[in-house]
Amino acid sequence: xxxxxxxxxxxxTEVGLTVRLASMNNSSQSLDAEDTVVxxxxxxxxxxxxxxxxxxxxxFERFSKKIFALGMKLTRNEQLANDLIQEAMLNVWQKAPxxxxxxxxxxxxxxxxSRNRCFDMxxxxxxxxxxxxxxxxxxxxxxxxxxxxxxxxxxxxxxxxSLIEGYFDQLSDPQRAVVEQIYLHDRTHEExxxxxxxxxxxxxxxxxxxxxxxxxxxxxxx
Amino acid sequence: xxTDVNMHPSSQLLNQFIQGELATGKSIIVSAHMELCKSCxxxxxxxxxxxxxxxxxxxxxxxxxxxxxxxxSSMVASIVQSAQLSSEPVEEVVEVxxxxxxxxxxxxxxxxxxxxxxxxxxxxxxxISEAQLILDDETQxxxxxxxxxxxxxxxxHKGSETTLxxxxxxxxxxxxxxxxxxxxxxxxxxxxxxxxxxxxxFAVLDSPLKFTQGLARFMNPVNSYTFKKAISxxxxx
Ligand SMILES: [Zn+2]
Numbered sequence: 001x002x003x004x005x006x007x008x009x010x011x012x013t014e015v016g017l018t019v020r021l022a023s024m025n026n027s028s029q030s031l032d033a034e035d036t037v038v039x040x041x042x043x044x045x046x047x048x049x050x051x052x053x054x055x056x057x058x059x060f061e062r063f064s065k066k067i068f069a070l071g072m073k074l075t076r077n078e079q080l081a082n083d084l085i086q087e088a089m090l091n092v093w094q095k096a097p098x099x100x101x102x103x104x105x106x107x108x109x110x111x112x113x114s115r116n117r118c119f120d121m122x123x124x125x126x127x128x129x130x131x132x133x134x135x136x137x138x139x140x141x142x143x144x145x146x147x148x149x150x151x152x153x154x155x156x157x158x159x160x161x162s163l164i165e166g167y168f169d170q171l172s173d174p175q176r177a178v179v180e181q182i183y184l185h186d187r188t189h190e191e192x193x194x195x196x197x198x199x200x201x202x203x204x205x206x207x208x209x210x211x212x213x214x215x216x217x218x219x220x221x222x
Numbered sequence: 223x224x225t226d227v228n229m230h231p232s233s234q235l236l237n238q239f240i241q242g243e244l245a246t247g248k249s250i251i252v253s254a255h256m257e258l259c260k261s262c263x264x265x266x267x268x269x270x271x272x273x274x275x276x277x278x279x280x281x282x283x284x285x286x287x288x289x290x291x292x293x294x295s296s297m298v299a300s301i302v303q304s305a306q307l308s309s310e311p312v313e314e315v316v317e318v319x320x321x322x323x324x325x326x327x328x329x330x331x332x333x334x335x336x337x338x339x340x341x342x343x344x345x346x347x348x349x350i351s352e353a354q355l356i357l358d359d360e361t362q363x364x365x366x367x368x369x370x371x372x373x374x375x376x377x378x379h380k381g382s383e384t385t386l387x388x389x390x391x392x393x394x395x396x397x398x399x400x401x402x403x404x405x406x407x408x409x410x411x412x413x414x415x416x417x418x419x420x421x422x423x424f425a426v427l428d429s430p431l432k433f434t435q436g437l438a439r440f441m442n443p444v445n446s447y448t449f450k451k452a453i454s455x456x457x458x459x
Contacts, residue, residue, distance in 0.1 A: 048306070051302070051306065053302050056298065056301075056302060057298060060294070060298055064294065066277055066278060069277075070277065073241075074241075074242055074243065085294075085297070086297055086301070089297070089298075089301055090301045090304060093301050093302060093304060093306065094304060094305070094306050094307050095306075095307055096306060097306050097307060097308055098307060098309070098310055105274070107274055107277070107278050108270065108271065108274045111270075111273070111274045111277055112270075115241070115242040116242075118242060119242050119249075123246060123358075126358075126359060128246060128356075128357065128358055128359065129339060129356055129357065131335055131336055131338045131339050132246065132250060132332065132335045132336050132357070134242075135313075136253075136331065136332050136335045137246075137249050137250060137253045137332055138253070139253075139331070139332075140310075
């Protein structure tokens with residue numbers, strides 16, 4: 001199947017939209033005239049169902065310039081736009097078996113693939129963190145039921161603590177205990193020193209150190 | 223009044239989102255809102271259909287010639303040697319449960335993915351904490367937690383500030399905002415948000431906030447500093 005690839009005419013030559021049905025003979029589409037314009041969808045399904053190289057060539061001719069134009073618009077860089085043709089059309093080839101008419105028009109499907117590959121390509125090129133990819137931002141199932149924010153009851157103080165945990169973790173245990181007494185339980189210095197069973201002077205110096213540490217953590221200069 | 227306030231992304235912003243024109247931080251906040259908002263999903267579908275038809279319309283799209291030096295036949299030849307996928311790649315599901323305001327909420331999926339890099343909460347002003355995420359080199363992105371009864375010092379924005387409410391509510395001169403609301407503020411707004419019941423938000427800033435009042439002035443250099451730090455981290459990581 002791979003071997004029947006025949007060298008195509010130059011990419012820049014304007015090609016007609018007719019293809020010979022010979023390449024489609026295993027397709028479930030029934031087309032009666034040899035000169036019928038084969039839809040993008042039929043071509044894509046032929047690529048997906050039986051790795052139809054001829055159909056893929058047709059898709060390449062129909063879409064590569066448009067992918068290039070999209071790449072130029074988004075990257076303003078000819079080399080990247082050219083790379084996008086490769087990335088996006090490779091993705092079309094790889095994912096064609098997953099396409100069906102429920103996924104909408106072939107051009108819409110190819111558009112979203114191209115946009116997503118361009119987005120990931122740009123992030124990679126700018127060396128941005130890769131925790132989020134285009135497929136997370138434009139999930140395939142988008143348009144379905146919206147998520148609802150799920151709630152569960154939790155205790156109040158624990159909540160506050162867990163939010164600022166990372167910031168508290170950098171204090172020593174005695175410092176943290178003092179900060180919790182003063183800022184979370186809202187106790188006076190006297191109440192806190194009684195509760196923690198430490199002298200008032202010790203409490204004050206621990207608090208001063210803890211606050212200085214916290215200030216430096218959030219970047220406030222003294 | 224407040225005609226310039228929207229609880230949803232504008233059509234223009236949704237269109238830029240669909241076209242892939244927004245930087246990562248903005249893309250994520252729009253995506254997170256859409257996960258919570260049916261009407262924006264429907265609107266985005268329509269805008270996408272329009273974007274696709276103008277993309278393929280030769281009378282609208284510029285007929286760009288790609289560099290003739292490229293050998294497209296060999297590009298195609300190598301592509302068709304690749305293996306095809308037989309099923310959708312298994313999506314890695316990331317769930318982030320966040321405890322906030324006597325409750326626990328599940329973050330929208332895209333924010334959960336983004337939050338994987340770890341959240342380091344820092345208190346920035348009375349009752350207000352933030353945890354920054356490094357997502358791109360153009361914006362400062364952060365979760366903001368406002369304790370019940372807290373107020374942000376009066377400030378203006380140099381660029382725009384986009385906020386998505388995830389839990390609770392906050393209010394300013396122009397209105398009250400609750401979960402799933404999407405709010406855009408720019409340089410014209412001189413505002414002082416406060417939160418009576420407390421809230422958790424995700425925000426994307428084009429440039430640092432500029433506080434304008436009283437003691438809060440000391441925060442200014444700090445804000446510029448964290449902004450620059452966020453940017454340089456994105457660039458160097
Ligand atoms: Zn909406």
